[in-house]
Amino acid sequence: MNTLGFNKEPSETTVVVAMSGGVDSSVVAGLLKQEGYNVIGITLQLYSSNTSAKKGSCCSGIDIYDARRVAQKLDIPHYVFNYEKTFKEDVIDYFINAYENGETPIPCVKCNETVKFRDLMNFAKKLEADCMATGHYIKRKGNTKNAHMYRAEDKSKDQSYFLFSTTQEQLDYLRFPLGDIPKEKTRKIAEEIGLVVFNKKDSQDICFIPDGDYKKFIKSQKKVGEIIDLNGNILSHHEGIQNYTIGQRRGLGISSEEPLYVVDILKESNQIVIGSKKDLLGKSLLLGDLNFIMPDFDLSQDDIEISCSAKIRSLSEPKKGTLYKNLNKFSFQFDEPAEAITKGQACVLYDHDRVLGGGIIKQKLN
DSSP, X not given: OOTTSOSSOGGGOEEEEEOOSSHHHHXXXXXXXXXXXXXXXXXXXXXXXXXXXXXXXXXXXXXXXXXXXXXXXXXXXXXXXXXXHHHIIIIIHHHHHHHHTTOOOOHHHHHIIIIIIIIHHHHHHHTTOSEEEOOOOEEEESSXXXXXXXXXXXXXXXOGGGOTTOOHHHHHHEEOTTTTSOXXXXXXXXXXXXXXTTTOOOOOXXXXXXXXXXXXXXXXOOOOEEEEOTTOOEEEEESOGGGOOTTOOTTOOOOOSSOOEEEEEETTTTEEEEXXXXXXXXXXXXXXXXXXXXXXXXXXXXXXXXXXXXXXXXXXXXXXXXXXXXXXXXXXXXXXEEEOOOTTSEEEEEETTEEEEEEEEEEEOO
């Protein structure tokens, strides 16, 4: 059995690599090529090249050029597909709508779920590839069927938070060669192979907003509303709920003896609620848009109660708690209070390092 889990020689195994033009996916292509696999590179153009030229973004015209140069260096075929229309419909429109609904969206989750996995995998299968590999820092255990997902060895780069919505069918087809490799080693490998992107900066911003100014990007009409405290007292006014997120401190324009934070966003009344840091704490949340990966429990049953851990931000560590299902609704309760439970963000569930799945936070319960 080869390193990708197939009972045949690497030379007889075709693998499509999703090449973003960054160091991670470039190293994946390089490693697989060195192992003798039949490697095909695919890059998606997700928006016009002049939309994002800033270093630190991704999937721009510059990145397509870098991916092409890497493919030439490795002597592998490379294809670029224009998916601007789908990206706008599935990711950008979702992003705008979420902010206008008082939520804080995660466009990377939506992009992985739709364009990068759903659509890119369709291309890979049309090319009759045995599997598709990406540069995500995540572990996959198992061969071709019923695989499990685990956190990466390098926890500082673990991307499981952004991949919780991966379906079982997708996971069975995907491979993640960097799951056991520290980021520093990835860069070293890139330099040793002679890849021009070995010192390229990681993408940091939302890729389609290279200057980071999402408020300007949304360009919604100003809809003035009230900023209130937890008792309903009007303290000031705002110019659109899309300008705020849970836990935000800056830009409130209110003087106080103690620091004030956004603790809730009320879409129906167009109000921003502010309070102290302790008011950000909560123990339970309501989940929607759930996805589970090879669960060890029967989802068809009601009154489910599962001890596991969850994280509600990508860079935080999972915190222990309990997943509940009652009256066909899922909720999660932390053993200890969590800070800034935010509508629109993900709540990803873990059994130690294994990813059970997760969902989108619909409401903070208490």
